[in-house]
Amino acid sequence: MTQPPLTLFSALSVRTALDAVLPAFTAAPVEVSYDPTTVLVNRITEGARPEVLIAISGAFPALAELGAIDPASQKALARSGIGVAVPAEADLPNLSTVDDLRTALTSARSVAYSRTGASGIHFANLIEELGIAEQVNARATVLPKGFTAEALLDGRADLAVQQLSELAFVPQVRIAGPLPEEVQQYSELSIALGVTAGPQARELLDFLTGPEAVAAFAEAGLLPA
Missing domain, CATH: 3.40.190.10 (Periplasmic binding protein-like II)
Structure with missing residues (x-):
């Protein structure tokens, strides 16, 4: 049997x-x-x-x-901490400080994140705290669930935010690094x-x-x- x-x-x-x-x-x-x-x-x-x-x-x-x-x-x-990924051929953004992160997010054509995961919930709150939620969300790629880095593969986004281990599940992208420690969530x-x-x-x-x-x-x- x-x-x-x-x-x-x-x-x-x-x-x-x-x-x-x-x-x-x-x-x-x-x-x-x-x-x-x-x-x-x-x-x-x-x-x-x-x-x-x-x-x-x-x-x-x-x-x-x-x-x-x-x-x-x-x-x-x-x-697991939260990080940022970019397409394989893209230059890595500077994420050294919170101001660097703010610049990277507001300069991106579209940022991919998921509202249902812990990382996406934290990110949504973070951009509100940074005062850039309206600017980022106006052109964000918000996924119901799944691996946000997949949105880099088909051009929907040029930055993806998620748990570092989830970003690593999509090997065709480059991990730019973790969020700055002051705004990190483990x-x-x-x-x-x-x-x-x-x-x-x-x-x-x-x-x-x-x-x-x-x-x-x-x-x-x-x-x-």
């Missing part, structure tokens, strides 16, 4: 690392759904019950209160078991917090938790 796959809901920012490491997990097939944490939380709130969840740590208390995850199983995985990612989890889901959680996975997270540009 064919073994049913384990269901894993995961934030986009660890996709590069999971693509590299999951083929080595042989205890059971794994079916992964990648989405921003806000989308994953909405799906779980509406009744979805993954056996394993990787998401921004701040989402877990509400999901535990909902009875969707086992809070005792939660473990921190990694941290998102911690955690893993936990869902209430439907069985022994093999526990094996998957242990595998994804083990040394092979930790090395894959670092290779993908994620910081230690």
